[in-house]
Structure formats: structure tokens, C-alpha cells
Amino acid sequence: MATSQIYPVYKVKFRLSIQDPDMYQSRYHTILFIQSNEQGPRTGIKHHVTGDIVTGMHYEAVSVDDPENDENFYSKELIGHTRALNYPKNWNDILKSIPAPPKQKAFNKVTMRTEPVKTWDPLTFYEAGEPRRPLIKCTEWIEDQAIPILINAGLIQWRHERIAGADD
Incomplete structure (x- = not known):
């Protein structure tokens, strides 16, 4: 019997070149990386919001090489798996429906800072x-x-759970 293909889902963090002075802990750019190619070079799709909190952010899904090869790579954590069937359409439909972080800062003419x-x-x-x-x-x-x-x-299931629709 054929097994339905599944892809690993990772939470990946990248170092930032500049930390936000209004946030008091170290920050990283955080994405979800779905590794869709295990043969040869690891590639897949990163799902994330991009932009900034001065102009607002937006959702984006982009094909990428293994994030571990990025010079700003910080960490990669396996958080589960997803079925290849209907991927990435179902993911994009859901993630596009989640409001991205809006504008939250502006330039204050009194202090001459973005706050x-x-x-x-x-x-x-x-x-x-x-x-x-x-x-x-x-x-x-x-x-x-x-x-x-x-x-x-x-759409994300833990490794020990039976992936719905997959053959044992």
C-alpha cells in the first residue's frame, strides 16, 4: 500500500541585524519552514509575515533553500508534520486569513524617535x-x-499522531 506523503514542519529563527529598542529581550525573525524536498538539497516553502510595525506587515509564502544555510540562521525546531496532499493551498488559505501585525509605531516629533x-x-x-x-x-x-x-x-500534526489519511 502506498503511504500518503508527509512533510516536516519546522519553526525557524534568524538573527536580526538590529534589535528593536522598544523590546527588551533578544528578538529573531521567526518563520515556518515546510521541507518539501528530502532528496538532494533540502528545499521547501517558508511561511511568514514580513514588513515592519511602522508601516504594517503582510503574509508571504516563498520557496527557499535549507534555512540552515542562511548566514543569519539561529535555530530550527521540528514542530510536527503536514500532509503533502493539498499543500500549500490549505496552508496559504488559512495563513492569509490571519491578520498580519498592523502598524504599531510612528515617529514622535516631540522626542524625535519612532515609538x-x-x-x-x-x-x-x-x-x-x-x-x-x-x-x-x-x-x-x-x-x-x-x-x-x-x-x-x-494541518500540523505531531510525529507520534497518526497522520489522517496516511496508511500505516
Whole structure:
């Protein structure tokens, strides 16, 4: 009997050239990498949001070589597998439906810095020492939104689970 093909799903992090001064821990650009070619050079598709929180971000899916070959590669964690059937269409349909991180910063003419925005209409910045909403970037989009939604949709399954529709 033929086995339905499955692809490994990785959460991959890349070093940033510049850290955000408004975020107090080290940050990485975080993506999901689906390795669709195991024969020869490892290639696949990266799913991520790109852009910045001054202009807003957008979802993107791009064919890439093995992320471990990137000079900014930091880490790669296997988080599960996905069925090759209907990939990447089902993934793209779901990920496009998740709102990407919006504009969250603007240039403050008083301090002459780009800062997190408290309200947009009217444009208001936080006062010194005032509690701030956490900034949402690629890592939060991947870890807090994309991965849970993909798991709930059955598109990411753990290795020890039977992949639905796959023969044993």
C-alpha cells in the first residue's frame, strides 16, 4: 500500500541585524519552514509575515533553500508534520486569513524617535513609565496565532499522531 506523503514542519529563527529598542529581550525573525524536498538539497516553502510595525506587515509564502544555510540562521525546531496532499493551498488559505501585525509605531516629533503608538486617532504616544500594550511582530504571529490555528485545522500534526489519511 502506498503511504500518503508527509512533510516536516519546522519553526525557524534568524538573527536580526538590529534589535528593536522598544523590546527588551533578544528578538529573531521567526518563520515556518515546510521541507518539501528530502532528496538532494533540502528545499521547501517558508511561511511568514514580513514588513515592519511602522508601516504594517503582510503574509508571504516563498520557496527557499535549507534555512540552515542562511548566514543569519539561529535555530530550527521540528514542530510536527503536514500532509503533502493539498499543500500549500490549505496552508496559504488559512495563513492569509490571519491578520498580519498592523502598524504599531510612528515617529514622535516631540522626542524625535519612532515609538509605540497608544492611539491612532488622535495620534497619541505613551508617557514615560506608562504601561504599554505588547508589540506584536513575526514571532508572536507565528507562535501565538499561526501554529495554534494550523494545529486546530489538522494541518500540523505531531510525529507520534497518526497522520489522517496516511496508511500505516
